[in-house]
Structures are given as structure tokens and as C-alpha cells.
Amino acid sequence: MAEAKTWQTFFLYGEILMSRIQATFEQLAKNRRKALIPFVTAGDPEPGMTVPLLHALVEAGADVLELGVPFSDPMADGPVIQRASDRALKHGVGLDRVLAFVHEFRASNQTTPVVLMGYANPIEAMGTDRFVAEAQQAGVDGVLVVDYPPEECASFADLVRSHGMDLIFLLAPTSSDARMAQVAKLASGYLYYVSLKGVTGAGHLDLAEVAEKIPRIRKQTNLPVGVGFGIRDAATAKAVAEFADAVVIGSAIIQEMETAPAGEQVLRAGRFMQGIRDALDAR
Numbered sequence: 023m024a025e026a027k028t029w030q031t032f033f034l035y036g037e038i039l040m041s042r043i044q045a046t047f048e049q050l051a052k053n054r055r056k057a058l059i060p061f062v063t064a065g066d067p068e069p070g071m072t073v074p075l076l077h078a079l080v081e082a083g084a085d086v087l088e089l090g091v092p093f094s095d096p097m098a099d100g101p102v103i104q105r106a107s108d109r110a111l112k113h114g115v116g117l118d119r120v121l122a123f124v125h126e127f128r129a130s131n132q133t134t135p136v137v138l139m140g141y142a143n144p145i146e147a148m149g150t151d152r153f154v155a156e157a158q159q160a161g162v163d164g165v166l167v168v169d170y171p172p173e174e175c176a177s178f179a180d181l182v183r184s185h186g187m188d189l190i191f192l193l194a195p196t197s198s199d200a201r202m203a204q205v206a207k208l209a210s211g212y213l214y215y216v217s218l219k220g221v222t223g224a225g226h227l228d229l230a231e232v233a234e235k236i237p238r239i240r241k242q243t244n245l246p247v248g249v250g251f252g253i254r255d256a257a258t259a260k261a262v263a264e265f266a267d268a269v270v271i272g273s274a275i276i277q278e279m280e281t282a283p284a285g286e287q288v289l290r291a292g293r294f295m296q297g298i299r300d301a302l303d304a305r
Contacts, residue, residue, distance in 0.1 A: 037060040042163045043135040043188050043211040046085055047246045047267065056263040056302050057212075058083055059248055061139065063090035063106035063274030064123050065114055065115030065280055067287050072123045075255035080134050081301025086212075087211060088270065090164070091120050091140030098192075102273040103282070116154070120159040127271045128161035136162035137211075148226045150178060158185040164211045167189035172204050192216050193239060197230060206243035211266060215239060218251045227252035229261055236265045256301035263302050271298060 040048070050057050060079045064072050076087055092110035098105060117140075124136050139158065145153045145167065157165065165182055167175070172191060182189045188211025194201060195216070205213065217232050231251060240245050249262045250270030259269045275291050282290035 057268035065110030082295035
């Protein structure tokens, strides 16, 4: 890391000390607004664009940022995010570099939560203790490890929380009520409901199934529920926001950047996000 400075991850909200993620959702609920959570892969389309891209997404209305850690075998990701990981890996972007991006972002933004989303292998290669300590130092607020099931990561959850960060979990359309309850015991920050059976970027969003599943999740937890996978435009984002506390969108942003002229990727991503934000606020 460039410096040993540790960014504050807990804030006073009224008289209550809470995480940056929790404080963000509390404020959104107070204002009757839904959270907009974009996902981008660190180092894509090239490393020099990552921090400007994060700032552009915030300026366009992002409430929480999910920053993907590039990995060579992203089993839950569709072809769009796989391509983003491949591009980042070709630039030599690994977990150390991802943490450096967050640290740089924090130099001028101490309020927007950043969640690292990725897989166990890079974390375990670094060492979980070192990863958690350096993530806290960089200013990370939450961690979502796709292939850490709740029954295998109680100690990791304790470690993450002891460093003032939230551990985010995925729930799927196939998740049973028992599974939801198990996840709810370990999760903090928010829950991420995967709205489709399959990989990121897949189509055919079933709004009726989302509408049925969200109340079942709420019976198990008071945590906010974000919905992702299959949200591709302002219309689907607005529809999902009728049921969810947050809308997560990733593949569509990356596709916008893939089709943008060289040098205009950040601008194109920001414009796309602004359209989503406007749709959510027009509810």
C-alpha cells in the first residue's frame, strides 16, 4: 500500500455508530430512495481508468460501488464480465493493485461505500489475515466472496467484522428459507439476491419471481436487499426497485464501455448510470 493510513469505516448516524454501508442505506430509506449499486471490474478497460470511473459513477448517482477483483476462472460471471477480467489480468491487475485503487479513490471520497466482489482464490493466495487488514487500511467497506458458502466462512465473517467491514452474501432463486436464515446470521451491510438462475448478464428477468422472493427474504432478516443479474436498462431497474432496496447493475455498464470509442469509456458509463439513476428517482 502507498501509505499506512487507515480510513474510517464507521460513522455516527444520529447517535448510532454504524458502518458506511449501513449509514448509506439508512439515509436512503429516510429519503425514500433506492440504492443504485454499479459493478465494474478493477483494471478494466485499463488500469488508469479505474479510479476516474469510480468517481464518474458516484457523480452519476451511485450509492455503493462494487469493485470486481479480476480472476481467471470467474464461475458465476457471464461472458461480458469474464472479458473484463481477462482485460484486467492482461494489464497485470491483481488483488494488491485493486486495494491500491480503493486507497486512491479514498483520497478524495470518504463517503461512498466500496465493496470488493470476487472469489476466494486471490484472497487465500494473499492470506486472509493480510487481505482483511489491508482492505481496511485501503478503505474497503464490504467484501462479497462468491464461492465462500456461509457454512464454511464463520471465522472469516468474524475477521471481516472485527475490522469494521461488512460481509455480503448472495442468495439465489433456489435458496430455501433455511438457507436464507443461515446467511442472515452471518451477513451484514446488505444481501444480494441473484434474480436469475445462471451467470451475470443473463437475460429473461422474471419480475414475478423477484416479487415473490423478496418478502420471503425479509422474513429472515432486516438487512436491505439488493437485486442483480439481468438488470440491463432503466426500465428493468425501475421495475426491480418496486420490490428491492437496491438495484445492482454490472454487465450492462461494461458493455457500454466495450462499445464506446477509445478514451470515452468513462464518459459513456457515467451517462448510462445517470439514466438509471433518473429512472429510479422518478418512481
